[in-house]
């Protein structure tokens with residue numbers, strides 16, 4: 422009995438630690454859940470996105486079930502997937518795009534891709550191929566957002582698949598964790614098929630290299646039965662294959678796929694001897710950059726792996742890498758796998774937390790606002806459509822533009838948004854008293870509450886505020902002629918409203934009140 426209990430406990434713990442590692446595969450535009458040939462479980466996207474429309478690619482073009490559907494976005498500056506409650510740590514996020522002529526226009530669009538408020542890539546989709554972008558980074562928050570943003574008129578962003586894979590905290594630590602790594606190439610030399618999950622538990626995609634004239638494919642005898650202790654965890658499957666140069670004294674040119682414009686890059690090479698060498702065999706070589714020695718000579722170990730990396734190099738298309746044999750080497754140089762990343766700009770911490778909090782309470786109160794997710798302000802200029810932001814590394818929300826948004830109900834407390842200069846809430850169905858905190862927002866210059874159902878009276882904090890442009894017209898239940906309500910006015914029916922007082926009070930607030938409204942008040946009060 423006790424033993425059984427113990428087993429249960431252990432199992433529970435194991436399950437917990439596994440499920441804490443995110444391994445999420447979203448089939449965009451689909452509502453189904455299914456397992457693919459790689460044993461990856463895909464899920465529909467309903468719970469991760471609140472905007473856009475689902476579409477199917479032309480069936481004759483279909484590459485795989487995941488690529489059959491997509492979600493397209495025809496409105497808003499940006500549209501985001503939000504994946505909440507992810508254990509904070511290092512993750513790999515991959516977004517895949519397959520146009521498949523879903524709209525019958527044979528016109529694959531170009532648009533921007535973003536994550537967590539950072540610019541990620543310009544996505545150039547293709548009529549015939551799928552394209553994917555992958556970023557590896559250490560999360561700043563416990564959620565992940567991936568957004569697409571329209572950049573060209575008439576070219577609507579879409580997305581076909583979104584994958585998030587948790588990595589170990591000790592992986593890819595050779596680059597400062599404040600910088601994202603954008604994948605350029607991840608090569609499985611000598612392999613004849615892409616290697617991914619389940620061979621790579623982190624589901625990195627290791628792509629076979631196109632063989633060139635100077636390369637020979639070799640298969641490894643290694644079993645890797647003892648496992649590997651390498652920090653970046655190359656899967657044994659990629660070390661089972663390699664390419665070598667043709668003759669012992671020839672070098673191996675590597676195709677790096679560096680960007681055209683010089684950029685900081687991070688390169689990882691993985692080298693594992695493919696056979697147990699005899700006493701008179703020797704494989705020793707060095708990495709050369711631009712035909713000059715760039716590493717010590719080394720001999721890759723059998724049943725183990727040497728990882729060489731360079732983490733702070735500025736490279737471009739003109740930067741070359743090659744493996745050059747030592748003059749005493751009896752075997753040609755060899756390589757099993759390679760990863761090449763561009764190091765991005767420092768990750769943003771996102772919009773100021775006080776604003777994020779205030780916007781969250783607005784979204785909680787008004788369902789129509791819940792379709793907006795991702796970072797509110799970043800990356801500039803792709804803010805949410807109904808706010809304006811200041812510039813700078815930690816932007817503030819300076820304007821709320823919620824006129825004619827169909828908001829109904831009571832205004833929630835968003836007093837933490839203390840950088841607001843403009844609040845436009847006109848032509849909604851907002852009810853209840855005008856909240857007192859609005860008058861305490863230090864930067865507030867314009868407050869338009871026209872054409873709502875506000876009642877009670879105007880708080881003293883607002884009526885006494887210097888230089889405030891206040892508009893309250895078209896609120897039939899609002900008593901503009903009342904003495905400004907004190908801070909804690911509760912009973913609104915007895916708000917000390919004297920209907921006999923002069924309507925001229927309204928002007929004291931500095932409000933721009935069209936004259937016909939003034940007449941309306943006069944007329945009402947005369948009745």
Ligand SMILES: *[C@@H]1O[C@H](CO)[C@@H](O)[C@H](O)[C@H]1NC(C)=O
Nearest residue numbers: 611612613614639640661662
């Ligand atoms: C691919 O490689 C595997 C193992 O290396 C081999 O068994 C298979 O025949 C190869 N397939 C092709 C098409 O070359």
Ligand SMILES: *[C@@H]1O[C@H](CO)[C@@H](O)[C@H](O)[C@H]1NC(C)=O
Nearest residue numbers: 647648649650722724725726
């Ligand atoms: C691989 O080499 C490293 C470094 O020499 C060593 O610490 C590790 O034990 C080796 N692993 C195996 C499985 O032999």
Ligand SMILES: *[C@@H]1O[C@H](CO)[C@@H](O)[C@H](O)[C@H]1NC(C)=O
Nearest residue numbers: 667668669670671672748751
């Ligand atoms: C490489 O070795 C071959 C013989 O194996 C020889 O013919 C050739 O000249 C050598 N090339 C160089 C560049 O040393």
Ligand SMILES: *[C@@H]1O[C@H](CO)[C@@H](O)[C@H](O)[C@H]1NC(C)=O
Nearest residue numbers: 698702703704705720721749
């Ligand atoms: C190859 O030769 C070099 C130099 O003699 C030596 O340091 C190295 O250990 C040898 N490698 C192997 C695998 O025997």
Ligand SMILES: *[C@@H]1O[C@H](CO)[C@@H](O)[C@H](O)[C@H]1NC(C)=O
Nearest residue numbers: 710711712713739740741743
């Ligand atoms: C390196 O050497 C090769 C062949 O010897 C040559 O074609 C190439 O231009 C050289 N590259 C650089 C950067 O010097």
Ligand SMILES: *[C@@H]1O[C@H](CO)[C@@H](O)[C@H](O)[C@H]1NC(C)=O
Nearest residue numbers: 595596597600685732733734
């Ligand atoms: C990269 O190298 C430059 C100098 O070569 C140095 O100033 C910079 O701090 C390094 N950056 C990182 C992230 O190591």
Ligand SMILES: *[C@@H]1O[C@H](CO)[C@@H](O)[C@H](O)[C@H]1NC(C)=O
Nearest residue numbers: 680681682683736737738739
């Ligand atoms: C690469 O080399 C070409 C030809 O030499 C040159 O025109 C180009 O400016 C170089 N690009 C960079 C980024 O250095």
Ligand SMILES: *[C@@H]1O[C@H](CO)[C@@H](O)[C@H](O)[C@H]1NC(C)=O
Nearest residue numbers: 707714718746747748749750
């Ligand atoms: C090998 O190269 C080293 C220096 O790189 C040189 O001193 C040595 O003479 C060379 N040996 C042969 C056999 O060419």
Ligand SMILES: *[C@@H]1O[C@H](CO)[C@@H](O)[C@H](O)[C@H]1NC(C)=O
Nearest residue numbers: 599767768769770771814815
């Ligand atoms: C983000 O916040 C961290 C600590 O909270 C700070 O060290 C870092 O400089 C900030 N980064 C930016 C870009 O503001």
Ligand SMILES: *[C@@H]1O[C@H](CO)[C@@H](O)[C@H](O)[C@H]1NC(C)=O
Nearest residue numbers: 808809819820821822843845
């Ligand atoms: C918000 O920004 C847009 C674009 O820059 C501008 O046209 C608009 O006037 C701004 N609105 C407010 C309320 O500041």
Ligand SMILES: *[C@@H]1O[C@H](CO)[C@@H](O)[C@H](O)[C@H]1NC(C)=O
Nearest residue numbers: 824825826827828847848849
């Ligand atoms: C008021 O808002 C509604 C949507 O809530 C809109 O249909 C209507 O046109 C707006 N009226 C004015 C005058 O802007």
Ligand SMILES: *[C@@H]1O[C@H](CO)[C@@H](O)[C@H](O)[C@H]1NC(C)=O
Nearest residue numbers: 852853854876877898913914
């Ligand atoms: C104001 O409106 C709220 C909600 O609609 C209501 O509960 C309250 O009694 C009203 N107060 C006055 C003075 O009409």
